[in-house]
Amino acid sequence: MTDPLPTGATIGILGGGQLGRMLSVAAARLGFRTHIFEPGANPPAADVAHACTTAAYDDVAALTAFAQSVDVITYEFENIPTEALDILEAITPIHPNREALRISQDRLTEKNFLTGLGLQTAPYADIPDAAALTAALDTIGTPSILKTRRFGYDGKGQARLTSPEDAAQAIADMAGAPALLEGFVDFSIEVSVIATRSASGDVACYDPGENVHRAGILHTTTVPARLSASLRTDAVLLAARILNALDYVGVMGVELFVTPSGLIVNEIAPRVHNSGHWTQNGCAVDQFEQHIRAVAGWPLGDGQRHSDVVMENLIGDDMDRVPELAATRDTALHLYGKAEVKPGRKMGHVNRIIR
């Protein structure tokens, strides 16, 4: 991309969930239109988009028409089939780029990429089969966790091993999918850096947030995180190294473990990230607008934190708390308009401003 997209241009978004919805609102704020591509019916993002295509990722005609109707393509999730990307990219540029997708779609590739940059990760081993797991348990030991290389999120596609006897069940849980074994990391806290790189190569990071998970799903993110000034600098430099290495354009979420031996990269996500939702009420320009600015070739906006924030996800029945939360001071609600409440389903989030 050379010239910035003019206001009035259309941004295509693959995926119509809550991230696509909030990206769409941010795009509108800069005068852009959005077109959502989503296989599922009635996606949350369609309520705030100029257009929505409901089609599968193997529908060549729909992918072609979508790509032809937009000026740039971005996405809200990383597990987009490669064949679909081939069709789209032949017509319209995609940001973040294919290399970022290729790496983040495969946990093993991602770990190899990160260690290749000189960054620390959890100990890991490729587990193509049961024999490889037996061998890997000798070096990595337990507790450890077996994960499918692809298509995992929010704790799905994972099996914990508390002793070597769990190996057979863990392999069975993978249902034949290629996997990797990760050793547990003894960390004090998990933080994440929401980093953005513009088309001209500028990198801006929001203040790191401190994450707490429940049942494998993000529960809260608190800013500022309890990080020393030097670790805060390390976190930001490390994120910038990743984005620069990928010639990345857009927002990336970088999850980090804080350990006595420094920061360990847990995982990267080539998209706006749940742990960056606090920016909506903590900064003049939030992560969604930063992402849109980057993919549109605009300069990055001002992501300086004006307020301390605790973001809490509203999962499933947490929606019952909405009337109470709506009446609470210093509280900003963000609901996703999902019709059906399901256990474990992300229904919204709330940003509490700490004064």
Next chain:
Amino acid sequence: MTDPLPTGATIGILGGGQLGRMLSVAAARLGFRTHIFEPGANPPAADVAHACTTAAYDDVAALTAFAQSVDVITYEFENIPTEALDILEAITPIHPNREALRISQDRLTEKNFLTGLGLQTAPYADIPDAAALTAALDTIGTPSILKTRRFGYDGKGQARLTSPEDAAQAIADMAGAPALLEGFVDFSIEVSVIATRSASGDVACYDPGENVHRAGILHTTTVPARLSASLRTDAVLLAARILNALDYVGVMGVELFVTPSGLIVNEIAPRVHNSGHWTQNGCAVDQFEQHIRAVAGWPLGDGQRHSDVVMENLIGDDMDRVPELAATRDTALHLYGKAEVKPGRKMGHVNRIIR
């Protein structure tokens, strides 16, 4: 209205301009869908709405279908034909209520209402004809301003009189429309209060903003306004008196002149207001969400100001400054996605955060 609207409900919005657009985004943030009713093609609000009806205000079938498809109706402008309101209100509740619309649709009725509440306004006189103008000039004098009673905004439908000799031309400018004469007010500054009243009668006001106009159109709003603590209190109490008198539900913009003899009400607008756009970057809950909360029967949100802000409108060719503004620190852009730039047309606004 008794029960709060549940998330997932649909809010109908009359008018598809930038105010409808920003209301629609705020509604989505609370999980509501919106349906826009707008006679003009490609309204800015349609890009961020679940549905849009393009039809005239005398299209009974379209009005009926629209009202039947939504759970509550609100509006972004006050000049909605009474006949349309009759059709809509027979099917679905409208907030703010008809009385607020009736009063604000007619400058004379509005002035009588305000003075009836014991509030100060500019001196004024009903001008049904040329003879009435001659008589009124004897008491009100010049400089003064002749305004149509209805359908004026942003300086339209107004004629200034610098001497009694201007009377004939001013009457001609009204083109037979009923008018009123307003005396000039010697004021130091103009401020506005963005006040909200919930369905349960709670009133919340944002900090008053200080307005500067250019060529009859709002140019900047600065918060905090240069107001003494006692005038600040007066402004808020006065706004609350207006809202309570009308049993009002929603956001109202109240423009006030600051004079040596206290606050004089310039005009009221029964809707979200351009001088309240700063709240998007100065508060956890902005005027658009407050309005949606009120009309949905929800409790009001936290409108405390966390940052000082200068809001500047981007009018016509100001759009040429967007690339520079996008690269400026402490600056949040809000563009309306209007296809065509015209002189005097509101294209967007920018909120500068003052640190």
